[in-house]
Amino acid sequence: MKEKTVSVDTDLHPYFRIYSAGNFGEVAPQRLSPMSWSLVGDPMERGTRKLAQRLWGRPAWTEGSHYVFVGYFGCRPYHNLAAYCHLSRGIPGLSANDVTDAYFEGIDSPAEITALRSGRTRRLSAATRLLRELRDIGPRLRALEERVAELEWALRAATTANSPIALFSVLRDAKPVLEEAWAVHILTTSGCVPIRALQQRVYGRLARHGDEIAHWLTRPRELVWDRLHTAAATMDPFGPGDFLDSSFYEVADSSDPWQDYAVRHKLAANSGTQAAVAPIEPSEALAGMLSPWRSRTVRSLAVAVGEVMAGREHSKSLAMRTLHIYRRLLPELAGSLGVDPGHWPYLTIREFTDLATDPGLAARALPRIAACRVALGTPMPEHLDLSDGDGTIRPWLSESPQTHRGVAPGIGVGVAMTPDGELPDEPVVIVCSSADADIAPLLPFAEGVLSERGSDLSHIAILAREYGIPCVVGYPGAASLPAGTAVSINGSTGEVNILDQS
Amino acid sequence: MNVLILGGSGYLGAAVAQACAASGAEVRVLSRSGRAIAGEAVRGDIRMPRLGLPARELARVREETTHVVLCFGSVSWTSGPGEALETHSSGMRSVLTFLRGLPALRQAVHVSSLLALGRAQGRVTNRELYTGQRFRNWYEYGKYCAERHVRDSQQDLPIGIVRFGPVLGPDPRGGRPDTEHGLPKVFPHLLAGYPVHLASRGDFPCWVTDVTSAADLVWKALSAPIGRSTWTWFDPARPTLGEVFTEVCRPWGVVPKIVEARPLGRFTRFIGERVGTPRELADYAEPWFDLDPGVLDDIPGPWPVPEADYLAATGRALLGRAEREIGV
Ligand SMILES: NC(=O)c1ccc[n+]([C@@H]2O[C@H](COP(=O)([O-])OP(=O)(O)OC[C@H]3O[C@@H](n4cnc5c(N)ncnc54)[C@H](OP(=O)(O)O)[C@@H]3O)[C@@H](O)[C@H]2O)c1
Numbered sequence: 076m077k078e079k080t081v082s083v084d085t086d087l088h089p090y091f092r093i094y095s096a097g098n099f100g101e102v103a104p105q106r107l108s109p110m111s112w113s114l115v116g117d118p119m120e121r122g123t124r125k126l127a128q129r130l131w132g133r134p135a136w137t138e139g140s141h142y143v144f145v146g147y148f149g150c151r152p153y154h155n156l157a158a159y160c161h162l163s164r165g166i167p168g169l170s171a172n173d174v175t176d177a178y179f180e181g182i183d184s185p186a187e188i189t190a191l192r193s194g195r196t197r198r199l200s201a202a203t204r205l206l207r208e209l210r211d212i213g214p215r216l217r218a219l220e221e222r223v224a225e226l227e228w229a230l231r232a233a234t235t236a237n238s239p240i241a242l243f244s245v246l247r248d249a250k251p252v253l254e255e256a257w258a259v260h261i262l263t264t265s266g267c268v269p270i271r272a273l274q275q276r277v278y279g280r281l282a283r284h285g286d287e288i289a290h291w292l293t294r295p296r297e298l299v300w301d302r303l304h305t306a307a308a309t310m311d312p313f314g315p316g317d318f319l320d321s322s323f324y325e326v327a328d329s330s331d332p333w334q335d336y337a338v339r340h341k342l343a344a345n346s347g348t349q350a351a352v353a354p355i356e357p358s359e360a361l362a363g364m365l366s367p368w369r370s371r372t373v374r375s376l377a378v379a380v381g382e383v384m385a386g387r388e389h390s391k392s393l394a395m396r397t398l399h400i401y402r403r404l405l406p407e408l409a410g411s412l413g414v415d416p417g418h419w420p421y422l423t424i425r426e427f428t429d430l431a432t433d434p435g436l437a438a439r440a441l442p443r444i445a446a447c448r449v450a451l452g453t454p455m456p457e458h459l460d461l462s463d464g465d466g467t468i469r470p471w472l473s474e475s476p477q478t479h480r481g482v483a484p485g486i487g488v489g490v491a492m493t494p495d496g497e498l499p500d501e502p503v504v505i506v507c508s509s510a511d512a513d514i515a516p517l518l519p520f521a522e523g524v525l526s527e528r529g530s531d532l533s534h535i536a537i538l539a540r541e542y543g544i545p546c547v548v549g550y551p552g553a554a555s556l557p558a559g560t561a562v563s564i565n566g567s568t569g570e571v572n573i574l575d576q577s
Numbered sequence: 578m579n580v581l582i583l584g585g586s587g588y589l590g591a592a593v594a595q596a597c598a599a600s601g602a603e604v605r606v607l608s609r610s611g612r613a614i615a616g617e618a619v620r621g622d623i624r625m626p627r628l629g630l631p632a633r634e635l636a637r638v639r640e641e642t643t644h645v646v647l648c649f650g651s652v653s654w655t656s657g658p659g660e661a662l663e664t665h666s667s668g669m670r671s672v673l674t675f676l677r678g679l680p681a682l683r684q685a686v687h688v689s690s691l692l693a694l695g696r697a698q699g700r701v702t703n704r705e706l707y708t709g710q711r712f713r714n715w716y717e718y719g720k721y722c723a724e725r726h727v728r729d730s731q732q733d734l735p736i737g738i739v740r741f742g743p744v745l746g747p748d749p750r751g752g753r754p755d756t757e758h759g760l761p762k763v764f765p766h767l768l769a770g771y772p773v774h775l776a777s778r779g780d781f782p783c784w785v786t787d788v789t790s791a792a793d794l795v796w797k798a799l800s801a802p803i804g805r806s807t808w809t810w811f812d813p814a815r816p817t818l819g820e821v822f823t824e825v826c827r828p829w830g831v832v833p834k835i836v837e838a839r840p841l842g843r844f845t846r847f848i849g850e851r852v853g854t855p856r857e858l859a860d861y862a863e864p865w866f867d868l869d870p871g872v873l874d875d876i877p878g879p880w881p882v883p884e885a886d887y888l889a890a891t892g893r894a895l896l897g898r899a900e901r902e903i904g905v
Pocket of ligand 1: 584588589608611612621622623648649650664668688720741744
């Protein structure tokens, strides 16, 4: 007799069935609790659907009761690689490889489903609409940041007053904020790809060495992380920087078993003082090499791309700050709603909110606990091929060999150092398996970053560019290089040289 | 004295190696190809940690080196930002880090270029590096970055700077002079009888010097020693660009076709590019910058003397190869 098991997995998309952990895999915990999934995957799905609908009308494939753009299998969050690749084909001049290079470590893209291809006019109008939306992200982010700050204040007030009712209203108010944060994040993340492709093409026309120049010039200015790390230094538990000490995506990172998967981010002290005279930037140097209008075009495009990248980082920080509010609210409220402290990570946020009126929902946690235990015992591949639909887990294998790639230009020479190592006196190259904004405070002291995971538009790539240091990703074994090994990386070509000590 | 010459297998580096060896210094030459016409050759790469030297070699270099000359990287006016910056900017920074680890280091000399001044505004001397100038190409910007890094490290390193304009004269390594890079790239064009467009028909200084006096000056900077100063060296006779072209072409019996280009900036350049002035030169067709000739006085005497007739010798060196090729 076979017992019917409850599964926490999401339903498969009818035809897009190649998934990849992608940027999730790089920085998010390996596994997410059902609660965190409902705060991350769910709003991402809704945000992407809405974006797709605004850009292309209502394509049938973006509708339905199943998830289209994300998936949750074996408690691991995935992006639907096939669906994202399909999106890229809806913008003129963009190919699926632009997407996989940007966010999925350059793996092969799944075959196109030509029947779903959109017409030329529709593609052009989608591109125009996307650009229009990107133009407005500045004010949208500022408004959103205000709302996040208000939530943080409200949480402080409610916690100080120890009032469950006030806490509950914070919970209610947080929902639209979280959705907006993910929506802007999706918009900027998607927008980076075509706008960069456009940049490459225009540069190729206007300037000698156009492709190289794009790499050297596109430096997002003033990423939000500096400001947040400074705020974190005040140690205010309700301040905007407090989340930096958390695991970002996992809200149940203090309860078992999720804390085992929580990537604890490190708060490094920010000890300022920098170089004496800053040399002038390559973007300024370029001015003399081109005619004024070319130079203006090249520079404004670089600024535009930089802005979108900065917007992406900003929106991410806002999503993480809102998640941090949930991280503090949920355990507090669980008690007053009569949920077992170990059970709330197994509910979804909707169930949790509805508990007030329907306490019976708490019972849903129990079967899921068992299901999650089984799921966590099953290894989940980085890239997932579920095209058979028979429930077998097969990895999606890339035919083209993976090579390390330079994602921020320049040469970096130094000794290897892991992000939690001690800063030696010599110049260092940070080596890590994957990196997120948590290493931002280390970057001013580093000559380069060498990472096992990452793509052209990974957070680490964007950060490295902002600091003007080279970065190479996709280098297996980077994190296990012994501290002190001499390393040289070329962020333009992806070349890596390890000098043996003998 | 034990001199390590980074890039000592190159055109200028080879001459420096010869000059040092001739004056009795022990010479070690580092380059990727590991060739040397004077001194001991070692293979290395300045873009790598510890210059990419194997441990044993490294220990010897660390122990013995007392003097270093930095003259690596080629003079390619057409290279892209990647190539120019990886050698002249990032490479320079790792070299400077390496120098900090040399316990016996007494003096280092960085071979800079006057072109690091780009289209500098106003009168420039040894003091100026950045005057808000615009750069013509990534080589200029690369050399600017290199000198910027060197200046920043003068607080803790005994490193001086020697600036040259274009260096001409027969290749000390023998053979036909390199006409792939820099100013010499126009020579084949001129010799073939094509016109070049120059403002005032090239009647402006171009600060050239010959490779032997340049190498002697580097030796002087090591042995004087230069300390943390900056010296600028050029042929004190100060031939104009037009004269340089005329002299180089003389052994061929060719009179270079120098066409007056009206100072119409971009337009001139556009015309120049259309009618065949090589790209390398198009940006240098107008007076370069206003260098104070008094900068020479910062160099303690006696000054090196450029070889008589080095411009014509450059032309002859080009001819030598051609004669051989034609079979004369
Ligand atoms: N020639 C001029 O008119 C002039 C004027 C002013 C200043 N300078 C400066 O003088 C320097 C040399 O000029 P040059 O005309 O002699 O150029 P060159 O003939 O091209 O020589 C360049 C030298 O640098 C070496 N090199 C290049 N990349 C290297 C690397 N990554 N690691 C180690 N060695 C490397 C080359 O050897 P491998 O290729 O074997 O490595 C070669 O020995 C340059 O910095 C230039 O800016 C030249």
